[in-house]
């Protein structure tokens with residue numbers, strides 16, 4: 791496991807492949823807030839937004855970015871990007887527990903990836919200053935927030951495409 795990996799134990803299962811990550815990062819990012827959820831551990835977390843079954847979470851945006859929310863109330867859903875800070879980053883082939891089938895990291899929604907950035911489309915329920923109440927997140931309480939974007943059905947929902955198999959969900 792590389793030195794940037796989390797304090798959490800992610801066991802390497804038979805069939806999984808570790809790689810050496812580059813010695814240096816290519817870019818830096820700002821965490822712009824924190825996500826508050828009912829879940830304290832990975833095990834408690836829903837696997838995906840559907841499994842969250844409408845659980846209400848709070849996105850706490852840092853005050854300096856407040857003006858960036860101007861106009862957000864006109865959207866029913868937002869794309870939320872968050873940093874899976876407890877995930878190891880060095881597995882390039884993974885064997886999800888639920889399927890037992892090896893898949894490349896880029897064919898999975900696993901938090902374990904070189905850049906552990908997660909994405910969910912969340913329903914915007916309420917805005918109180920810099921706190922957004924949403925449903926449709928699947929992360930541990932305290933997960934760092936990377937970005938918020940409006941969800942645009944006309945652009946983001948592929949038209950007439952076949953949905954991917956459920957086995958890509960972990």
Ligand SMILES: C[S@@+](CC[C@H](N)C(=O)[O-])C[C@H]1O[C@@H](n2cnc3c(N)ncnc32)[C@H](O)[C@@H]1O
Nearest residue numbers: 832835836837874875876877899908909929930
């Ligand atoms: C399968 S990922 C999907 C994340 C996102 N919806 C996506 O598709 O990019 C969700 C899982 O990541 C794990 N997880 C949640 N918060 C995490 C964190 N802060 N660090 C590492 N793993 C986390 C939990 O096991 C949770 O069930």
